[in-house]
Amino acid sequence: MEPKTTLGPLKNEIEFKDGVPVSLLFDDVYFSKQGGWEESSYVFLEGNQIPSKLAKKGHSIFYVGELGFGSGLNLFVTLDFWKSIPSPPQVTFMSLEGFPLKRDILLTLNKSYPDKKLWSEDLLSSYESAINLWTKDPTQNLWTYTWNHSSNQSTFTLQVFFGDVRLSLPQFLKIHSWYLDGFSPGKNPDMWSLDTLKEIQKKSNPGTSFATFSSAGFLRRNLTELGFVVDKKKGFGRKREMIFGFLK
């Protein structure tokens, strides 16, 4: 089947339930209503042991890979942590997004977390310019934005590839830690297909970690077949289990 988003963004209606954006296209939430920020920290940062990895010296650039960008919450949680360390390594946060959210939806995130630095006007207009460019010319699908660390010693670079996962993932560089966050597998099989997982393996080195809120059996089996060590732990909030692990 042809990727859905080759020719620019598809209509993705959003509605809010308990203050959390819900995609009507995928019939799923962008993050948990029981504390999105805490969920993201628990599942993706802790699941990938990002705090200890960023504390270790030795990475010239640390690459995070995310499937899908959504509201940017995982980005902001990671960026917030990186800003809090005295002398962190350079980070490149590579993400992808086929159905970019609109300004008014993104701004609700700022209201949910008023004490955090999230969508600034500068970041939003840079995002919108990149989407406009992509809409006019689908080959121009990369949005880049950079933050400097207060120590002035390091930068955090965001790269988001707009378009379908099948077109964007092959454009990623080798990743140190994966955030697999593409809606639930039952509702969005494309983000968890064997082809997607094979591409993730291709873009990993031995030791590359992954974490996801899902613990679906087929996902555990496919990741294991592809050479990942897969572990389970208690999921966030009311979720029973989540999985995490690394490539052997």
Ligand SMILES: C[S@@+](CC[C@H](N)C(=O)[O-])C[C@H]1O[C@@H](n2cnc3c(N)ncnc32)[C@H](O)[C@@H]1O
């Ligand atoms: C659960 S949301 C991501 C939440 C996000 N990480 C955050 O911090 O807000 C899943 C994202 O995957 C995107 N997505 C779903 N299917 C896709 C596909 N086939 N290609 C690219 N992006 C896709 C959705 O548009 C959505 O933004």
